[in-house]
Amino acid sequence: MIEVKDIVKTFGDNEVLKGISAKFEPGKNNLIIGGSGSGKTTLLKCIVGLHEPTKGEVLFGGENFTEMNFEQRVPIRTHIGMLFQNSALFDSMTVEENIMFPLNLFTKQTIEEKRERANFCLKRVNLEGKNALYPAELSGGMKKRVGIARAISMQPKYLFVDEPNSGLDPKTSILIDDLINELTEEYQMTTVVVTHDMNSVMGIGDHIIFLHNGQKWWEGTNHEIAHTDNKELNDFVFASKFMQAAKTKL
């Protein structure tokens, strides 16, 4: 389980996160949603240690990640997988090398074992046989799936996903969401997804946190979100006429 306690993050005079506390449980898709500039990605980066919080704590399985130095964080980091908004695949490496990269650095597996694991991960994301391709030769959806394959190569306990649906068509978006959902259940990972895609919210949102102006404004499930009377959340979720029409039918 991941726990964040009273996270504050400031950039100069700009307070982006204003004391956010939350718990993210294993086996669940924990979604962080909110409008642009609400602090979603900053919160995610504070949790994974890419930003140091100005105040507050992040606990991974009860261990205080915020207080650890680089070396102390490494054992926890090997249990973290992350899919970035732009996939962040290493351009100079093939798909297979990308997936094998963390295995090369942090395991003592033989080359055959690593290749077998890479093939398994590629099969899991329906990209069998694409081992020798370079990221530049892949479509946006394929890059995301390779990103997921790389993220799960070390069998992580924690999966972080930043805007998994950005730049993807609706069908591919649903495929990626389903894949994240399946993997979370299969490996019982603590999955944290930052998104503003309402299909994802409604489809896989087991636990949703809505951020507004750097504060936790609402918390609940995808079933509860449809019936909330929180004005800011309603304005965000049911912004389009299509969603407003859908709400009346709920």
Next chain:
Amino acid sequence: MVYHIVSFTEMRQCNLNVWPLLTNASTLLLKRCIFSRILNLSMFHSLGRYILLLRLSFRRPEKFKVYWAEVMREMVSVGIGSLGIISIISVFIGAATTIQVAFQLSSPLVPRSIAGSIARDSTILEFSPTISSLVLAGRVGSSIASQIGTMRVTEQIDALEIMGVNAPGYLIAPKIIAGMTMVPLLVIASIFLGITGGWIACVVSGDVSPADYLVGVREGFDGLTVRVALVKAIVFGFIIASICAYQGFYTSGGALEVGQSSTRGVVYSCVMILFADLVITRIML
């Protein structure tokens, strides 16, 4: 606290003779002029960040084998990749130097072979290490800065850090090692090719006979010049790789900023190469 960096024009506008008569605002401006020139804090901030980055770069690697493969890859990129351009400039500079020296030594009292000696020492001490390094700063340095800068803006460096990889160690240390080993080898090749270029110029132009040139090249050779050239090459290799990697590593923004980092890396490397050239020459000769 933010310190204002003022231009030289503003400095000149401040008149020290009328110091007591200056208004409070002018006094403040003058103090800021002096303070910001003497203690340019942003420069110290950058220097501190550069040193810290170098320290992180040489932290114990997670797996030596993976890092070694990266060092080999960088060596091929820096060394083999730059051999063509270094060969071309060395031959032409060697040839041009010989022709110019021959032109200036037109007195019948000066032996023609002296052209070979001067071309040899100029090539070994200055042209091969310094000009080659300036060219390498453009070719290798810009590539390092833009490669690391692109990795930064496309979150590839974040991906490394999330995995628990020491990103400066994995990305920067192999480039510095490759720079410090391959630039001296390129400089040695450049010396041979430069002297050969001089000989070709003698054959083609006939300003100095090739035999006289070769006599001059062999005459009064001092091994110290080669040692100076190698020390320069090692230092210049370090400067190119580390400064350009630093500029790339702290890129933020997008494609425009990657280009700016690359330009800054090349410019700062060139300035530091020329400064280090002067210091090493003064110390060793």
